[in-house]
Amino acid sequence: MNWTIEQILGLAPDQFTLRAGRSLAEPQKWLALHHDGDVVWGIFPNGRHNTSETAVYLPTFSFICTCNSRKAPCRHSLALLQLWQQHAPNFTPQPPNPKLTAWSKREQIKQARANGRSQPNNLSQLKTGLDALELWLLDMVRHGLARLPERPKAYWDAMADRLIDAQAIPLAQTIRRLAQLPKTQPDWPEQLLQEIGRLYLIIQGFRQFEQLPVTTQADLQTAVGWLPTATENPPIHDTWLVLGRQQEPAGKHTRHTTWLWGQKSQNIAQLIEQTRSAVPEGRWLPTNTVWQGTLQRTPSGSPQIATRHGQLQEIDSPTIMPPSFGTIRDATQAYGRSLAANPWLADFPMLLQNVQPQPTESGWQLADPSGTLLPLPEKFSHGWHLLALAGGNFDLTIFGVWNGRFFHPLSVYAQQTWQDIHIWRGVQ
Template sequence: MTQQAVRWTADQVLALAPDAASRKAGSKLGAAGPWSQPGSSDEGAVWGLCKGSGSTPYRTVVDVAGAAGPAYKCSCPSRKFPCKHALGLLLLWSGEDGAVAPGRAPDWAEEWLAGRRARGREGRAGAGAPGASSSGDAGAARRRAERRAERIGAGTVELEQRLADLVRGGLAAAERAGYGMWEETAARMVDAQAPGLASRVRELGAIPASGPGWPERLLEECALLHLLDQGWLRRAELPQDLAATVRSRVGLPAAADGPPVRDRWLVLAQYDTADAKLTTRRIWLHGTGTGRTALLLSYGAAGRAPEQALPVGLAFEAEVSSYPGAGRLRVALGERFSPPVPSATRPAGLTAAEAATRYGEALCADPWLESWPVTLGPVIPTPDGDSWQLADAEGEFALPLAPSSRSRPELWRLVALSGGAPVTVFGECGHRGFAPLTAWPQGGGEAVPLC
């Protein structure tokens, strides 16, 4: 079967764009006009020459079947991944007019593709090889881990004292003190090598300015932070999975040590969040055989999208390995056995009551959990005063939409897709409500990304 037979849709291609400007520029290059010698291979490669402002056309090649998602190479100077030329080439390839015909890759494209696949084989071989660390290296690593644990322990004791002082003096003091008090405390947690604690402390600093009801929200977050401190100080007494969750929440790195699970994985959703230093990409997967939901995380420097990308609605066969912790949602992508291709598969939907129960069960295992991935369906988007909810099409329960989703474009895309009829919706269910990420229309049809 040639790659021409499993072309993606234009929406799936544009979902790879790192920003709106790239999406617009790539769309303009999705026609045959600027391209010469475009082609594709059975192995999942697409290539072509794109006319630019100079005399030499840009050489663009995409490995659609890359081990960690599509990979791109272009001779243009852009620092975006994918660049507008890669997006335009994929849009040309996704069309129905046969503008990109099967063929043999030119030498410049084949050289890059061969190098990528050789490195992938070496990486898999290296991952399966026994560790080469000497006993001295292992001993040094253990001593570093012990010293870090001691610093984190000292940091948590100091944080406990600051939380006790805040509660003793009254929460009104937090409003008077301003953000500086929290930034100083967060800096102390960074010094203690506990970035997870530092992040949660910074979030506390924004609560007093967050509107009515902030004292209750501040007290709730202080209680969760206190619980995390106590979890770290008593981690030796905790069950293994909960202790791993505490280490992760504090900010200690971990390796994906779970056994490989091979399945056909459907891409449910992909979205980015960014702060001043880092862009985090979340890709949700559904195992069509195991029924399991899994999360891929990847990172990019501030202002740059992560390179790993998988368009919503595609499915591929691969192995994944779990990271430690309660729920074991996060996974590392291992060997892939097929390229990502469009799929009509969709997860089975839950009722609103079942979704709330799933979130509650997950919260028992991880008290610091913000949300849990669930698929609702069939449900109908329904206005509820000034807000919206997703109501069971056949039942009496509903889930409110999270405040962050009520006025954003995803709500109106969801309402338009439904048109008053039931839909299936994948998203994240949390204490603030349900955040929709992807939807499927009634009676079949392609997945529609909402974010």
């Protein structure tokens, strides 16, 4: 395993786990550290009588731990990986207990079955949920937007829950986000009407789903949160640089998004995977690692989503620097063209060079030498870190996604590597 400590810490699901995992990564704090084939495992003391047994299956970086954390990796798994990277001689050969051995065998079977798995979707169930959403939206407009600030939380939650039952998680998340607009945004009526229009366009799209082109059908499916499936598009065999990663809850599942740059194809691919745990299927793909393998793009008016086509193999490679947009204006114009081709486009990847973060009364923004600004998310907590890296100049190279309102930074190029931003401690 040739990962850096920063790449390992980039697997942390949140700041608490990151800090705790870092503090436990000392050999003397562990009762036992062992390895057995593709599995590393250890025993950590929890108080006077209890212990936590944790293991990592290295081919897929799957984790198991007897602690009561529901996060993956938990702090023990994260610490174990750091110890394996920095103190491998401290690990002695020894098979794990029968429970961990059985788990590692199950992981091998899961790895073999991972390719070609698709998400079962229920179009009839979805359309029923969309019919209910249409009536709800029409009722909202009929009674006037002025009454929305008085609506109770249950008004929004009931519709969101209905959409979750219909397997339309992103639409449910949109409804919960709309509930917050009247309380937080001065221009909330404009934002609300824009979202209502987008939702209504999705509803009408599914009304005539069978008559639409394959690309439009795929974009509609992505908009409601259905995973892409295998297609007839030609596979793309390439060398892929991992530029950034995202992880978010999707109902009872976890959605993993990995942004990769193809060195030969000169294109960004958005790899989306959904699991019942916090661990992606196949393999973890940490930021700044390089992989060889084949991806297959799904149909779209603005193709960027891809699926795995076989296993990806990590390789040693010099750091790749993909080309960037010349200016922020170039990037937003490219977004406009993609949005015209796919009206439901949620996230548009942007690699920007020669930019500088600037604090304003309304929050942080990115600026380029021409003075064009790109707003960062509300309560963005890493502005001062980025400002320090830029050194007061237009020297920052950054990768992130633009959703039409905010630019969400995912990684920054510093010290000849791409570094996950989310592992930094936030400063308000």
